[in-house]
Amino acid sequence: MAKRLVEGIEVETGSGNVFADLGFPGAEKLKIKSGLAIEIVRAVRQRGLTQEEAGRRMGIPQPKVSALLRGDFANLSERKLMDCLTRLGYDIEITVKPAADPVGHRTLAVA
Template sequence: MKKRLIDGIEVQQGSGNVYADLGLPDAEKLKIKTGLVIEIRKAMRSLGLTQQEAAKRMGITQPKVSGMMRGDFANLSERKLMDCLTRLGYDIEISVRPAKAALGHLVLASA
């Protein structure tokens, strides 16, 4: 990673995945799950849903929605988070193409 000094403080540019920068296992999975949770939060806000209403639509409990809103989504799989988004009226499109580098990566893009 690129390092430089700003006002005498060493600053290091991130990789684009804070979880990988912190050396956490499953960093790519955490990045995707975080992106999905962000989209769920946006959907809830734009639909004007309470946690209880959102829980009912997504097919999960209100305490799980509350945990998700606080950043605790370890107990929810990527698949379940995608299911939550579709139940909120969103389409999910997965695109597969050859990678530009030797090792491919996952990207979550929102419209």
């Protein structure tokens, strides 16, 4: 990663995955899960749902909704987060294609 000085402060450009930059194990999965969680939070807020209403709609108990809205999504799988989004009226598309590099990667794109 490139380093440069900005107003006398050394700044390092991130990789685009803050979890990898901080050395978290499973950084790619965390990036995808956090993107899904952010969309769920947006959807709940845009719809003006209470935590109880959101939980009923997503099929999860209110305490898990509370945790999710506070950024704690560790107790929910990628699959469950995607299920929550579909229950909130989102379509999810998964595209599989050959990678340019020997090892592929996963990307989350939100429209």
